[in-house]
Amino acid sequence: MWSDGREALADCSLGDRDRVLDVGCGTGAFTRVLTEETPRDATVVGVDADPELLAVASERDSSEDGRAPCCPQYITGDATRLPVGDDAVDLASCQALLINLPSPAAAVRELVRSSSDLVAAIEPNNAAVAVASTVDRETTLEREARAAYLEGVGTDVALGDRVETLFEDAGLVDVQSRRYLHEKRTAPPYDDRSLESAARKASGAGLDAHREALCGALSTAAYDDLRQRWRAMGREVVAGMRDRDYERVELVPFEVTVGRVQ
Numbered sequence: 333m334w335s336d337g338r339e340a341l342a343d344c345s346l347g348d349r350d351r352v353l354d355v356g357c358g359t360g361a362f363t364r365v366l367t368e369e370t371p372r373d374a375t376v377v378g379v380d381a382d383p384e385l386l387a388v389a390s391e392r393d394s395s396e397d398g399r400a401p402c403c404p405q406y407i408t409g410d411a412t413r414l415p416v417g418d419d420a421v422d423l424a425s426c427q428a429l430l431i432n433l434p435s436p437a438a439a440v441r442e443l444v445r446s447s448s449d450l451v452a453a454i455e456p457n458n459a460a461v462a463v464a465s466t467v468d469r470e471t472t473l474e475r476e477a478r479a480a481y482l483e484g485v486g487t488d489v490a491l492g493d494r495v496e497t498l499f500e501d502a503g504l505v506d507v508q509s510r511r512y513l514h515e516k517r518t519a520p521p522y523d524d525r526s527l528e529s530a531a532r533k534a535s536g537a538g539l540d541a542h543r544e545a546l547c548g549a550l551s552t553a554a555y556d557d558l559r560q561r562w563r564a565m566g567r568e569v570v571a572g573m574r575d576r577d578y579e580r581v582e583l584v585p586f587e588v589t590v591g592r593v594q
């Protein structure tokens with residue numbers, strides 16, 4: 333994300349931030365964007381519950397030495413009990429975190445507590461994802477699987493459009509949203525990630541990774557039926573890649589919501 337333009341981050345005023353928090357930073361994809369866009373002497377701290385992801389983030393930062401203006405720091409911590417004091421930063425942010433939490437409001441309260449000025453959340457609306465593919469049944473099968481996933485997963489993965497309300501309920505003012513359309517395009521020449529994704533479609537491994545959520549909405553027999561059709565679609569994708577005539581475009585709408593602490 334963010335390699336094709338960062339206008340949607342304008343309300344974060346990154347150019348005049350001193351101390352920035354990226355909560356649920358994972359392997360640091362958004363933390364690096366914050367580091368690149370804030371002043372050279374700003375402090376950027378990534379927090380995540382998973383220390384293994386933080387280790388990958390640190391490793392990537394050191395292997396990309398010289399690209400980022402300064403290196404972010406990483407701390408292990410829970411988004412609902414942040415390991416920082418009140419008003420510790422002037423921007424508390426997260427990207428694709430709230431959709432994973434059973435109580436996103438509790439995490440928003442912590443973002444508000446930790447910031448003296450701005451709070452920002454970049455969250456997708458996974459109910460509005462659009463897919464176009466040269467393999468016709470990929471579009472319909474993905475729609476079918478997404479509907480079951482949205483119903484069966486235990487968190488609100490379509491939260492993007494409702495973050496404004498969460499922010500206002502938490503007492504933030506001047507709340508504004510901008511849309512960022514994240515485009516994922518697959519076309520020849522295929523990179524390793526696209527080849528791996530196609531192989532996971534054909535083997536069923538990609539679908540199996542979400543089995544628990546899908547089976548929250550589907551019976552075992554319905555899941556097995558979906559998996560069989562999914563694998564056949566995957567084999568068609570692999571064949572299309574072999575012939576170099578497979579193309580796919582996925583558009584994921586993210587809402588960048590920013591509010592100010594009163």
Ligand SMILES: C[S@@+](CC[C@H](N)C(=O)[O-])C[C@H]1O[C@@H](n2cnc3c(N)ncnc32)[C@H](O)[C@@H]1O
Nearest residue numbers: 356357358361380381382409410411427428429
């Ligand atoms: C979808 S990933 C997003 C990672 C990163 N922000 C990005 O945009 O690439 C969600 C991240 O939230 C983290 N996470 C989930 N629950 C958390 C919690 N309660 N406290 C802190 N981090 C959490 C996960 O470990 C994971 O790294």
